[in-house]
Amino acid sequence: AQRVTQPEKLLSVFKGAPVELKCNYSYSGSPELFWYVQYSRQRLQLLLRHISRESIKGFTADLNKGETSFHLKKPFAQEEDSAMYYCALSGTGGYQKVTFGTGTKLQVIP
Amino acid sequence: NAGVMQNPRHLVRRRGQEARLRCSPMKGHSHVYWYRQLPEEGLKFMVYLQKENIIDESGMPKERFSAEFPKEGPSILRIQQVVRGDSAAYFCASSPSDSVNEQFFGPGTRLTVL
Numbered sequence A: 001a002q003r004v005t006q007p008e009k010l011l012s013v014f015k016g017a018p019v020e021l022k023c024n025y026s027y028s029g030s031p032e033l034f035w036y037v038q039y040s041r042q043r044l045q046l047l048l049r050h051i052s053r054e055s056i057k058g059f060t061a062d063l064n065k066g067e068t069s070f071h072l073k074k075p076f077a078q079e080e081d082s083a084m085y086y087c088a089l090s091g092t093g094g095y096q097k098v099t100f101g102t103g104t105k106l107q108v109i110p
Numbered sequence B: 001n002a003g004v005m006q007n008p009r010h011l012v013r014r015r016g017q018e019a020r021l022r023c024s025p026m027k028g029h030s031h032v033y034w035y036r037q038l039p040e041e042g043l044k045f046m047v048y049l050q051k052e053n054i055i056d057e058s059g060m061p062k063e064r065f066s067a068e069f070p071k072e073g074p075s076i077l078r079i080q081q082v083v084r085g086d087s088a089a090y091f092c093a094s095s096p097s098d099s100v101n102e103q104f105f106g107p108g109t110r111l112t113v114l
Helices: none
Strands: A003-005 A010-014 A019-021 A024-026 A032-038 A045-049 A072-074 A083-090 A104-109 B005-007 B010-013 B019-024 B031-037 B043-050 B053-056 B065-068 B075-079 B088-095 B109-113
Touching (some): B010 B019, B031 B075
Antiparallel strands (some): B019 B075, B031 B043
16 A cells, blocks of 8 residues: 655744655555645645656755655745645556645745 | 636535536546545545546545546536535546656635535
8 A cells, every 4th residue: 555644734934944844655666756736726736756856946855765755855945935735656657546645734934 | 728627616515416526637638537635634536537438446435426537528526415524625637648647736626515
């Protein structure tokens, strides 16, 4: 069974402070990991995926297979980063069901 | 490209009525996924469809819920004889055939059962 755990429902940080949104997963095979973001009154959208190794809006995430983690990080939080963030997992190769975490609300305090 | 469209955005039903939720995928996308989000919970996978086929319905409740994606027209999620516990946000996502793991989401339909 595949499972995604986001232990924090709410994370509040001051503007300019570093951000780390935690994500741990459980999967027996080779996973593909994603971070999705939902800004207020907008639809869920893909932020980044581990296979692309991109930095989007200053966010990065590294897949740590030893710790089964895919934490989302940004060195300096901005007010516009306030949103709901969902970590998601799927297998690789053809159709694989995507499993989402329960989400973490990031609140950046000015 | 207008993106994934869902309608209605808000739907109110009384217990025992039927709810029909529609999803039009992005142009060129032939894969559709439905998710349910209950209050204080994450997105729960319900069903994955391709045109005229249900590929994975492992997340669908066994009774009252059904989904289709006909050759022409939107995908429909149908809930018969709704109960208060069906109140939730229902999200649809679509993906292109060549990158099935990246999904594009619609704005969701918020169902309220009175």
